[in-house]
Amino acid sequence: MNIKTVATTPFLDQKPGTSGVRKLVSVFKQPHYLENFIQSIFDSIEDYQGQTMILGGDGRYYNRQAIQTILKMAAANGVGRVKVGRGGILSTPATSCVIRKYNAFGGIILSASHNPGGPDGDFGVKYNTSNGGPAPEKVTAAIFERSKVIDKYKILEAPDVDLDTLGEFKLGDMVVEVIDSVQDYEQLMESIFDFDKIREMLTSGKFRMCIDSMHAVTGPYAHALFEQRLGAPAGTVKNGTPLEDFGGGHPDPNLVYAHDLVEILFGENPPDFGAASDGDGDRNMILGRKFFVTPSDSLAVLAANATLVPGYKDGIAGVARSMPTSQAVDRVAASLGIDCYETPTGWKFFGNLLDAGKITLCGEESFGTGSNHIREKDGLWAVLFWLNILAVKQQPVEQLMREHWHSFGRNYYSRHDYEAIDSDRANQLIAKLREQIPTLKGKKFGDREVEYSDDFSYTDPVDGSVSKNQGIRIGFTDGSRIVYRLSGTGTQGATLRIYLESYEPDPSKHDLDPQQSLADLIAIADEVAQVRALTGMEKPTVIT
Ligand code: G6P
Ligand code: ZN
Numbered sequence: 001m002n003i004k005t006v007a008t009t010p011f012l013d014q015k016p017g018t019s020g021v022r023k024l025v026s027v028f029k030q031p032h033y034l035e036n037f038i039q040s041i042f043d044s045i046e047d048y049q050g051q052t053m054i055l056g057g058d059g060r061y062y063n064r065q066a067i068q069t070i071l072k073m074a075a076a077n078g079v080g081r082v083k084v085g086r087g088g089i090l091s092t093p094a095t096s097c098v099i100r101k102y103n104a105f106g107g108i109i110l111s112a113s114h115n116p117g118g119p120d121g122d123f124g125v126k127y128n129t130s131n132g133g134p135a136p137e138k139v140t141a142a143i144f145e146r147s148k149v150i151d152k153y154k155i156l157e158a159p160d161v162d163l164d165t166l167g168e169f170k171l172g173d174m175v176v177e178v179i180d181s182v183q184d185y186e187q188l189m190e191s192i193f194d195f196d197k198i199r200e201m202l203t204s205g206k207f208r209m210c211i212d213s214m215h216a217v218t219g220p221y222a223h224a225l226f227e228q229r230l231g232a233p234a235g236t237v238k239n240g241t242p243l244e245d246f247g248g249g250h251p252d253p254n255l256v257y258a259h260d261l262v263e264i265l266f267g268e269n270p271p272d273f274g275a276a277s278d279g280d281g282d283r284n285m286i287l288g289r290k291f292f293v294t295p296s297d298s299l300a301v302l303a304a305n306a307t308l309v310p311g312y313k314d315g316i317a318g319v320a321r322s323m324p325t326s327q328a329v330d331r332v333a334a335s336l337g338i339d340c341y342e343t344p345t346g347w348k349f350f351g352n353l354l355d356a357g358k359i360t361l362c363g364e365e366s367f368g369t370g371s372n373h374i375r376e377k378d379g380l381w382a383v384l385f386w387l388n389i390l391a392v393k394q395q396p397v398e399q400l401m402r403e404h405w406h407s408f409g410r411n412y413y414s415r416h417d418y419e420a421i422d423s424d425r426a427n428q429l430i431a432k433l434r435e436q437i438p439t440l441k442g443k444k445f446g447d448r449e450v451e452y453s454d455d456f457s458y459t460d461p462v463d464g465s466v467s468k469n470q471g472i473r474i475g476f477t478d479g480s481r482i483v484y485r486l487s488g489t490g491t492q493g494a495t496l497r498i499y500l501e502s503y504e505p506d507p508s509k510h511d512l513d514p515q516q517s518l519a520d521l522i523a524i525a526d527e528v529a530q531v532r533a534l535t536g537m538e539k540p541t542v543i544t
Contacts, residue, residue, distance in 0.1 A: 056090020288397025
């Protein structure tokens with residue numbers, strides 16, 4: 001076995017963001033860049049010698065090449081076995097599932113999630129720990145510290161391996177096992193949901209659905225689940241072949257980027273149900289006939305109806321949402337008498353709550369929903385959850401949502417993004433907002449009076465760790481909120497996100513366009529932060 005130790009010098013920009021390190025492909029392709037980061041992972045973790053690791057990615061450009069490098073580095077660093085998805089394909093939720101099922105010490109996921117791919121697009125590396133979830137901050141911080149001083153890495157000198165044939169072979173002393181990308185995940189889904197009931201609905205001839213995989217990783221999973229296993233007709237899954245550049249699209253399931261699906265569900269004679277997922281398969285968007293379900297409402301609906309699904313028939317222990325996610329689920333939790341936790345943005349903050357059994361379901365406004373079945377958010381799980389509920393209730397999506405609002409009130413919600421703004425300007429805007437925090441309480445804007453204002457800080461109830469500066473909140477006495485934060489997932493300039501929410505208990509007022517019903521809050525948000533003046537942008541680039 002020929003293990004090479006290669007001298008290197010650190011790159012100083014390998015700080016993991018909300019979800020791993022994401023950079024342009026051109027950055028990752030610099031000599032030693034990927035290797036430095038991977039070696040920093042191995043140097044920062046313990047007890048992996050001879051143990052099992054999971055490896056896969058969303059199929060984007062550079063996926064295959066990076067997998068070859070990582071396999072050779074894993075072999076050189078003493079990993080016992082790597083289970084790698086066939087063709088290098090493993091969705092983020094499937095990776096989490098496989099880590100847990102086979103007691104792996106961790107996994108490496110190659111993805112920049114919903115960011116565009118291709119030679120000019122983004123690439124990313126995430127490290128997940130043995131619980132199947134994103135590495136907690138203390139681990140990512142250690143990896144970053146190591147990356148700043150790293151001076152060598154280890155790699156096996158060996159020819160590239162065949163990633164396309166299932167089976168086991170040796171790479172140095174390590175076993176490489178090429179696994180079916182879908183099988184373990186499909187089995188897990190079958191253990192949670194009532195497949196018979198869903199199949200009955202999908203083959204009844206009375207229910208039509210459409211899934212948009214956006215040329216990204218969920219294609220093979222969606223084909224296997226919905227068309228082969230659950231009986232939906234061929235063609236139900238659109239854009240179902242993963243492409244290295246996602247067909248030139250932006251694989252983010254929202255009303256702007258999932259336009260193919262939106263055109264179908266809002267067009268002539270639309271199907272009953274539509275859903276899309278992102279690059280690595282952890283996000284989801286749910287649509288009914290000419291009807292959009294906000295991710296925050298989706299979480300609330302899943303929580304309210306969880307006992308209809310076999311996997312949650314005994315009830316849920318608690319729920320959690322990220323701070324900027326609407327408070328719709330809080331109302332469901334209150335009525336169920338269970339705890340509702342408010343965490344910072346980033347799925348990793350749910351991990352401890354799930355591990356400790358404090359919560360069963362969790363979700364984020366950024367089109368993420370999930371449960372204790374794995375430790376990542378899970379796009380197709382959310383789709384199956386909705387289908388299971390619809391199959392039991394025999395109701396259209398819109399009616400289900402309206403009845404939910406009728407019972408719990410409606411949280412009008414919208415997010416306004418200002419993308420690719422100059423980083424200095426964005427930081428200045430946030431700094432100015434921070435200065436205003438102590439002065440806002442009691443201030444009146446039209447009918448709304450500020451009840452509190454702060455920069456969100458979270459103390460993890462399980463390990464006591466504190467995460468500060470997680471977004472500026474302005475809460476009003478009527479329950480409405482404005483939240484500002486800078487995205488932690490972008491790669492160019494900064495993205496300002498403004499989250500707007502108001503609560504409407506009166507069913508006769510549940511029919512408004514959210515932009516209309518939130519219009520005064522939108523104006524207040526601009527007035528307080530001087531968004532237009534400081535960004536030089538007249539309107540948001542994306543509204544969801
Ligand atoms: C990723 C994370 C999510 C997070 C989202 C938005 O998808 O997994 O947990 O909510 O990014 O992050 P951003 O920092 O861009 O708002
Ligand atoms: Zn994703």
